[in-house]
Amino acid sequence: MWRGDAMGGELQWSALPEARQAAAVGDFGTLLRVARTAARLTLAEAGQRCGYSAATLSRIERGRQRLTDVTVLRRLAAIFDIPPELFGLTDMNGPAIHQSAPPIDKVRGKAARREVGEDSVRRREVLGGLAGLVGSTLAGSTPAPTPPDRVVASLEDILLGHCPPPNRPIDPDWLRTMLTHAWSDFRACRYTRLSARLPQLVSAATASHSLTTEGQRPSAAATLARTYHLTTQVLVKLHEDGMAWSAMDRARHAAREADDPLLYAETARMTAIVLRRTRHGQRAQQTLIDAAQDLDESTRLRSPQQVAAYGRLLATAAYTAALTDRRDTARELLQEADEAGRRNGDRGEFADVDVMLYRISVARVLNDFGAAVQYARELRPDQLGTVERRARYWEDYALALHGRGAYTESFRALLAAERIAPQEVRYRPWAQHLTVALLNADRRQALPDLRNFAVRIGTPL
Template sequence: MSVHAMTAPPSLDLGALMRSRRAARKPKMTQEALATALGYSKSWVCRVEGGQIVPQIETLLHIAAVLDIPPDDLITAAHPLGRDPVQDPQTLGSGVTTAATVTAGDHAKEDAVRRRGFLTGAAGLGAVMVTGSPATATARPPADPAAALEEGLFRPPAVGPVPLGQLDRALHRARMDFRHARYQALGTELPLLLAAADTTRDHLTGHAREQACTLAAYAYSLAGELASKMHSEAVWVAADRALAAGRASGQPAPIGEAARMLSVAMRRAGRHHQAADLLVHTDRQLADDSTEQALAVRAAMLLTCGYTVAHYGDRTAALNMVDEAESIGQRLRYGPGLEQVTIQATREQCASFRLSVFNKLGTPDEAVPVVRRANPNRFPTAERRARFHTDAARMWHQIGNDTRTFAALRAVEHEAPEEARRPSVKALTADLLYSSTNLPGLREFAARTGVHS
């Protein structure tokens, strides 16, 4: 353990602790150097050390990372027992809590360096915490979410271990970004989350390590979902790591979710029979687990498997698997306890998979009643609603109804604009654009979603 990582004297307040750690560094770190490392101004650091500003949790964790202070020590120094800091109305949402008045001009200057907020809302695990890099924390999301994810998978950022509770909340926030189809933000955030999950489990043993492996498995499965959305070959890497972490966790649910993700990678590579075999084998492994989580994962695997076998024309098996998944889903009450499962076997979700199966079987006419009966508002997330409208667009496109195809594509954009920029959706838009049909607004839609005429 380095001298800088030793427990801080409990008598030090926040400013004194920061000053002492700056002085202890070799060479001594100035306020200006600390400000540069944090992405703030020197005057801001002066106010923090002078007791005028008490930063919020994510900023404190950034300071802890830069000065090599145990986070708990710094947080305790900032919020000693009996102190109830009051947040100045001018700084609500800006990342600081003030013990004195901060001018609007000061707020405007400081706000520019705190705009990125991935895991800010996850109560402590932020980009600034795990990297100590203000550039990572403040950078705008890249145009290509897959590029950032691939960079993170193959060249992960250097991070430190974090408490499991914070890791769990960070994963929840990332999952919410996926469900709201915020893929650019997610592509930026996931590398930090994945690196933190890996480092955390490597520093733990026993039951705590198994918990960390579970979180890592779900995080890598989520990375696989994003890679699949973007048609990135990184889906193989993410799915493989998810399965390895799931097996290390000893828990059936993360294993099942990871296996489902790996089957998606296999299916995209044209290995349809192998993908189906993997899902069937994993389903048998979960058959003796009657927990709701295991049942929910089994239902998700059945839906994925049904769509997979439709790729090689097994209509009966495909529809039977969707029916079985719906039967399981009727016995479950989907809620916070089952949020780890990406695909939920609700009535609407199962209808959406029937639509996908009919499309893949080349019988879109059979899917028309499914679309007409479905209520998109009952889908649980923007991502799932957009997926339904995408499959509806494919159905109408196969039938040859360009007007309804375009209406479905516009519904995709309405629900989740970033879904409309996915490669498969852009390909569908391009097909429509280059057809003989002259649909009002189509060229503008194509331009907005990145399809060029």
């Protein structure tokens, strides 16, 4: 038990520098995340304990939703065995949340005589109390939700069926145009615009698929699958893994109905990404390899689009292997992906420069920071076709430089990412985490603009 350990000394996780720093600055979301991961709980499991959805708990942990209510803090401290002083609570023995609760012996004495009506009243009171606790966190002092928070909340309602889709026919051409615009927003890292567009798109694509005639269903299913591909990518970027799993599963069902090899391949890639983020790395690896073999056998890779899909599968498999330190496998898969990229030349969405981008990522996650920096310097970011890819380049470059201890250069790379994709830096977790790491490392204040940058992108100080 954590409490028993605490009596003999400080809890191990609370002695971590990350926990101490978070407690010092009042970053309760980070404290909650460290306590949750120390208990080996997923967001979904932890959410079940405290009555939050995984998405809401994720927003709290990332500091997007502030914890200010003392009653809520006491409740979370008790549930997750967080020392109350870390939450700034000096008295955990004050009035209980339910002050009118009778002594336990009286409850037992009355249990046999309790009527069904009394049970239902009690349940309503308990649920009402929990709703009030959640509401007190969401209201009043809580900052206005950011665009990522808004899109997550809206998608959560849609995926859970709280927002039924329109019951009228949807114009397929209008829907495809909307999907094209949404993908353009994603590739340009325009998350504010995407947050307004994507929930409506998911709802409309769902309605179109359910209301279409039998002959049009494959086309509607293909549009729905591509919509859920985009949704999955957005949720993965925001670290909403539980919701990404749901979106990925819906993409799989739609792709199966559309019966398109390219959709199968991209759906398998999305599936593998979600699998590896939820600690199923071996299954993710096998999914990617199987999908690449199936695509090769079914199409013989006759078109640039098929070659590009094949290359993306292998490059994603290489990155997946690197995450589990399978270096030789990662390098072999990258070599195969490179051959596919060279076959495509500068055509399509996957070429040799995209393989080089994966080389940087693979080297970084293998902690070969010197190699990652070298690869990054060999690649000009303007060679990459989209803002999203260029932002990914600067992300890997900045993180690799930080890994080498080159903090000034890492900060410059972070500024470069902000210049080309300000919303990527403002709203993505990697940029926030790197900024905090740079602040912690910059004890001599050699980076005078760093604190101003942290404030500009909304990093909790």
